Amino acid sequence: MSGRNSLHRTTSQQPDETPVVLPxxxxxxxxxxxxxxxxxxxxxxxxxxxxxxxxxxxxxxxxxxxxxxxxxxxxxxxxxxxxxxxxxxRARKPTPPQPTDDDPAMPGTRRARRTKQPPVLVEVTGEGFVPGEDIAVAVIVSRTDATGTGAARALLDKHQLDSVPPEGPGEVVLYGRISGTIVVRRVP
Incomplete structure (x- = not known):
C-alpha cells in the first residue's frame, strides 16, 4: 500500500487561478x-x-x-x-475562444451539435407603463420591467417566435401587470 491517502482529492484549480495574496x-x-x-x-x-x-x-x-x-x-x-x-x-472564468474559420464545425460532429447559433433579436418598445412595473410580453415568451420613465423594452430572440404560425398576425403584446397598459406591435 502506498503512503498516499486514496480518499484525498485535490481540486481542479490551477495554481495561477487563486492568488496567495489578493490585491x-x-x-x-x-x-x-x-x-x-x-x-x-x-x-x-x-x-x-x-x-x-x-x-x-x-x-x-x-x-x-x-x-x-x-x-x-x-x-x-x-x-x-x-x-x-x-x-x-472573484475573477470570472475565461470564456473559451470562438472557433476559427480554419476549424469549422462539421455537420454531424459533436462540436456541431454543441455549437449554438447567435440569437437574431427583434426589439419591441412601448410607453405608458408605471415606472418599475412588471411587463408581460406575449406571445408569452418573455417578461421585462418598465424603466424609471415608464418606458418598456423587450429583446426577443427570433427563435422564440418560431412557434408562431407563419400565416399568423406576427404581433407581440406588452402588458403592464399593474397599469393594465397594453401595447401591440407587429414584428417582421
Missing part, C-alpha cells in the same frame, strides 16, 4: 461624494485627467481595478459616517 482595494467616500481609491496603498486615479471616481462610476472602477474581472481583489469601502463594507470580487 487590497480601499475606496474611501469623501464628503463631496467622490471616491478616493488605493490599490495596495498606491493611489488608483481615474482614467481621464481632471475627472474623479464617483458612485456613478463604481462599475467601471471595479472593471478597471480587476482588469475587466480577470483578477480577484479584496474591496473595502469606507463610508463618510465610518461604516466599512468589505467584499471579495
Amino acid at each position: 487590497h482595494v480601499v475606496i474611501a467616500v469623501t464628503e463631496s461624494g467622490a471616491l478616493d481609491v488605493t490599490v495596495d496603498g498606491t493611489a488608483f486615479p481615474p482614467p481621464a485627467a481632471g475627472s474623479e471616481w464617483t458612485r456613478g462610476t463604481f462599475g467601471p472602477l471595479l472593471d478597471a481595478v480587476t482588469k475587466d474581472r480577470t483578477i480577484a481583489v479584496r474591496i473595502e469601502v469606507r463610508e463618510v459616517d465610518g461604516t466599512v463594507f468589505t467584499d471579495l470580487i
Whole structure:
C-alpha cells in the first residue's frame, strides 16, 4: 500500500487561478461624494485627467481595478459616517475562444451539435407603463420591467417566435401587470 491517502482529492484549480495574496482595494467616500481609491496603498486615479471616481462610476472602477474581472481583489469601502463594507470580487472564468474559420464545425460532429447559433433579436418598445412595473410580453415568451420613465423594452430572440404560425398576425403584446397598459406591435 502506498503512503498516499486514496480518499484525498485535490481540486481542479490551477495554481495561477487563486492568488496567495489578493490585491487590497480601499475606496474611501469623501464628503463631496467622490471616491478616493488605493490599490495596495498606491493611489488608483481615474482614467481621464481632471475627472474623479464617483458612485456613478463604481462599475467601471471595479472593471478597471480587476482588469475587466480577470483578477480577484479584496474591496473595502469606507463610508463618510465610518461604516466599512468589505467584499471579495472573484475573477470570472475565461470564456473559451470562438472557433476559427480554419476549424469549422462539421455537420454531424459533436462540436456541431454543441455549437449554438447567435440569437437574431427583434426589439419591441412601448410607453405608458408605471415606472418599475412588471411587463408581460406575449406571445408569452418573455417578461421585462418598465424603466424609471415608464418606458418598456423587450429583446426577443427570433427563435422564440418560431412557434408562431407563419400565416399568423406576427404581433407581440406588452402588458403592464399593474397599469393594465397594453401595447401591440407587429414584428417582421
